[in-house]
Amino acid sequence: MSDRVQMLVALQDLELMIREAEDPTSKETEEALGFTMQGIEKLQMDCEQLRKKIPKPDLRLYDRIRRRYHRVVVPVVSRICTGCFQGLPTSRTRTIPTSRPLPTCESCGRILYWL
Numbered sequence: 001m002s003d004r005v006q007m008l009v010a011l012q013d014l015e016l017m018i019r020e021a022e023d024p025t026s027k028e029t030e031e032a033l034g035f036t037m038q039g040i041e042k043l044q045m046d047c048e049q050l051r052k053k054i055p056k057p058d059l060r061l062y063d064r065i066r067r068r069y070h071r072v073v074v075p076v077v078s079r080i081c082t083g084c085f086q087g088l089p090t091s092r093t094r095t096i097p098t099s100r101p102l103p104t105c106e107s108c109g110r111i112l113y114w115l
């Protein structure tokens, strides 16, 4: 996995955790995870720090997809996008040159990474 994708996956995990923790309907989850308000603030700070490290074009793409889907960055398993479960063309490679846009699913548009 490239560092670029790794940072987006970390950001996604953080944001999902914050969303869960802030959701009043998931009080049980919050308690189970041991979240405090202070804990959430810490997560939000980590989130801000991480966003500063991510290349701008990657962040723009991430935020655009985030408006449509809960999970933005999804792993590819057996050439299938685990976001929409559509098969991917065999021509897709797992290498991501730093200068190129991140690979996205042609069906759902999510950012892909290979495990």
Ligand SMILES: [Zn+2]
Residues within 6 Å of the ligand: 081, 082, 083, 084, 085, 086, 105, 106, 107, 108, 109, 110
């Ligand atoms: Zn997809």
